[in-house]
Amino acid sequence: xxxxxxxxxxAKSNMYPFHMPGHKRRLEGCYGIDMTEVEGVxxxxxxxxxxAEDEKRLAKLYGADEAFMLVGGSTVxxxxxxxxxxxxxxxxxxxxxxxxxxxxxxTLRHLQVGYIYPKVDENGIYAAATLEEIQLAVDKANKPVxxxxxxxxxxxxYYCEVEKIADYCHENNIILIVDEAHGAHLGFxxxxxxQSAQAADITITSLHKTLPSLTQTAAMLVNKTRVDxxxxxxxxxxxxxxxxxxxxxxxxxxxxxxxxxxxxxxxxYVDNLxxxxxxxxxxxxxxxxxxxxxxxxxxKLVISTKNAGITGVELAKILREKYELETELSSFSYLLxxxxxxxxxxxxxRLKKALIEIDENLADxxxxxxxxxxxxxxxxxxxxxxxNAKSEELEIEKASGRISTSMVCxxxxxxxxxxxxxxxxxxxVSIIISSMNEGIHVTGLNNGRICVVK
Numbered sequence: 002x003x004x005x006x007x008x009x010x011x012a013k014s015n016m017y018p019f020h021m022p023g024h025k026r027r028l029e030g031c032y033g034i035d036m037t038e039v040e041g042v043x044x045x046x047x048x049x050x051x052x053a054e055d056e057k058r059l060a061k062l063y064g065a066d067e068a069f070m071l072v073g074g075s076t077v078x079x080x081x082x083x084x085x086x087x088x089x090x091x092x093x094x095x096x097x098x099x100x101x102x103x104x105x106x107x108t109l110r111h112l113q114v115g116y117i118y119p120k121v122d123e124n125g126i127y128a129a130a131t132l133e134e135i136q137l138a139v140d141k142a143n144k145p146v147x148x149x150x151x152x153x154x155x156x157x158x159y160y161c162e163v164e165k166i167a168d169y170c171h172e173n174n175i176i177l178i179v180d181e182a183h184g185a186h187l188g189f190x191x192x193x194x195x196q197s198a199q200a201a202d203i204t205i206t207s208l209h210k211t212l213p214s215l216t217q218t219a220a221m222l223v224n225k226t227r228v229d230x231x232x233x234x235x236x237x238x239x240x241x242x243x244x245x246x247x248x249x250x251x252x253x254x255x256x257x258x259x260x261x262x263x264x265x266x267x268x269x270y271v272d273n274l275x276x277x278x279x280x281x282x283x284x285x286x287x288x289x290x291x292x293x294x295x296x297x298x299x300x301k302l303v304i305s306t307k308n309a310g311i312t313g314v315e316l317a318k319i320l321r322e323k324y325e326l327e328t329e330l331s332s333f334s335y336l337l338x339x340x341x342x343x344x345x346x347x348x349x350x351r352l353k354k355a356l357i358e359i360d361e362n363l364a365d366x367x368x369x370x371x372x373x374x375x376x377x378x379x380x381x382x383x384x385x386x387x388x389n390a391k392s393e394e395l396e397i398e399k400a401s402g403r404i405s406t407s408m409v410c411x412x413x414x415x416x417x418x419x420x421x422x423x424x425x426x427x428x429x430v431s432i433i434i435s436s437m438n439e440g441i442h443v444t445g446l447n448n449g450r451i452c453v454v455k
Contacts, residue, residue, distance in 0.1 A: 003058075004051040005254035007042055008034040008247060021244075036247040045070060045245040046238055055254050062260055063188065063198040063206075065222035067230055071205075072249040073241050075182035076102040078205030078221045081236035083150065084110050086176045086203065086228065091147035094138050097376070098127045098416040100180060101408055103150050108384040108421070115142055117151070118375045124305055124335045125372035127416070129159040132166050139173065148176040153197060154184045156330070156414035157337060158301030159292075160195040167200035176227055182207040184298070185220070186341065189260065190267040192274075192294045198222040203233075208256055211300065211341050215252035266342040274299050274340070277349045280356060286310070286363040287356055290335075302338035304356070310366025314440050316359065324355040330413045333439060334368040371432045378429065382422035382454075391455040397434065397446060401427045403453035409445035411436055419445070425453070 012033035018025050021037045038044040043052035052070065059068035071078050083106035087093055092113045095103050107114050117138045120128045130151050139146050149170055153161035163179060170177040179197040181187070185206040188196030197204040204222040208214035223233060259266070278299070281289045286309035289302065306316050317331035330337040338352065381404050382390065392406040402424065409419040409429075419429050436443050445451070 002051055002054070003254045003258065004043065004055050004247075005251050005258065007051045008036065008251050011036065011042060031248045034247055034251050037244065042247065045072070045250065046234075046241075046243065052250065055250075055257060058257050058261070059220055059253075060222065062257065063196065063204075063220075063222050065198040065204070066225045067223045069221040069223070069233070069237060070250055070253050071219035071221055071237075071241065072217060072245045073219075074209070074217050075100075075180065075205045075207040075219045077237070077240050078219055079103050079150075079178075079180055080106045080109070080240045081233060082178045082203045082205055082221065083107060083112075083148070084239070085232035085236040086178060087112060087147045092142055092144050093148045093150065094135070094142070094146055095150040096127075096130050096152055098155075099150060099152060100182065101410055101415045101417060103180060104384060104408060104417065104420060108388055111383075111385045113144070113383055115146070116377075117149075118377060121373060121375055123370065123373055124303075124307055125333060125370045126157050126303070126335065127155055127159075129153055129155055129161040130166075132162060132169055135166060136169065139175070146173070146175050148178055150178045150180060152180045152182075153195065154181070154187070154298050154301070156183060156301075156416075157303050158183070158298030160296060160298070163195055163197045164200045167202075171227070176203070177201045178203045178205070180205055182219070183210055183301070186211040186300065187298075189263050190271060192271050193267075193298065193300070194295060199224075202226070202228050208253060211339070212256055213259055213341070213343050214256040215249055217246075218249050218253050218256070220253070263342065269346075270300070270340075270342045270344070273344065273346055273349050277302070277353060280353050283357055284360045286365060287316070287360045300340045302340060302352075303335055304338065305335045307334040307368050307370070308365060309360070309363045310368070311363060312368055312439060319359055320352075320355055324351065326352055326355055332411075332441060333370045333372075333435075371428075371435045376418075376426070376428060378420070378423040378426055380423050384421050387421035387454065392452045393455045394447065394450040394452055397430055397449055397451050400425045400451050400453055401430055405451060405453055407445045407452045409433060409443065409451065412442045412444045415444075417445075419451070425451070 043050040056068045079102040089111045094115045097116045119130045179201040187193045207219045209216045209218045288305040313331040313336040317336045320326040329339040387406045405419045410417045
């Protein structure tokens with residue numbers, strides 16, 4: 002029996018709750034299945050019944066040895082994966098554009114951090130990390146590399162060649178961790194390749210991002226050959242709440258039910274995407290970035306305004322205010338519309354119609370993008386050393402040349418422009434100021450001020 006079915010039965014029973022939570026299941030909606038670890042509904046931190054069964058189903062779906070339900074998003078997965086895989090003082094290689102949770106994991110574990118530098122295109126979009134870039138970073142390292150963390154697919158949908166990277170890492174006794182937060186849907190249809198779980202040692206994937214599951218639900222997929230599963234469980238006990246939400250776990254259970262019979266959903270989804278991309282021939286100024294499905298996830302609709310005389314932020318505003326279409330991310334010269342198997346044909350048609358109408362009223366004009374090349378700031382301190390240093394606040398405009406103790410990110414996607422321990426460059430300051438002026442959300446500042454080493 003699945004957790005979802007067990008919770009449904011429990012909610013219908015006559016059992017009176019002299020236990021948490023305080024709403025006592027007397028309110029409407031999801032309250033009826035919001036439980037604590039009572040007899041019959043299992044315990045996420047020590048599963049032996051329905052949760053254990055659902056985790057086995059999850060592992061089977063992705064072809065992993067073991068799977069762990071996560072109710073703290075991919076963030077808790079990244080923290081736990083890094084923490085469990087390496088020891089203090091070890092060297093870990095991460096992409097410079099990794100999610101901030103990867104940096105936080107390295108900080109908490111007191112790791113030495115080296116960087117992989119993927120290329121950046123004219124829109125400021127990071128490419129996927131390549132095997133050659135990883136090899137270069139390993140060769141330049143001043144000590145043996147214990148683990149490599151890559152992001153695949155990227156926020157905009159670009160895939161790493163995970164299989165080749167995994168082979169290289171394993172030949173060199175390196176653990177490969179893949180932040181696959183945006184790839185939970187991969188592997189269920191030939192148009193969505195490069196699922197990482199069968200190649201990487203640990204894959205962290207956000208079910209809620211691209212599958213029918215509630216926000217904050219995710220999964221960690223583990224192959225046991227090089228990873229100590231006991232340490233994974235211990236790390237999850239540290240980073241994940243001791244009161245995991247049964248509402249969220251119910252959502253994961255239901256998501257597994259859907260994915261076990263997902264063929265029709267994916268066939269309809271691929272048909273809708275194929276039809277959507279035909280819009281490219283009707284647009285004169287806006288460009289839909291259309292790559293081979295082996296290189297990029299077609300479900301991530303990247304819409305470039307680079308030569309349309311309008312910023313991505315402005316286009317997103319028009320779509321929101323005039324057409325009631327909300328997109329995932331907007332930047333200097335592009336926006337990202339995320340799709341999934343649950344999108345309707347009507348939704349795709351509304352977006353197509355809106356883009357055609359907007360495009361008709363645009364004129365040629367190039368948009369300036371401040372991030373068009375790889376940034377390689379001068380690293381002065383390790384992350385944890387910078388966090389332990391005495392600090393002071395400065396206005397961001399006056400911070401060039403100082404060593405940051407703050408992590409400053411453009412959000413979404415949450416990849417940092419400034420990292421603790423790095424010397425702040427004039428280029429980074431310019432990018433942050435330009436972002437704020439364009440209405441792009443910047444995190445890590447305090448009313449325009451940044452913390453630096455005193």
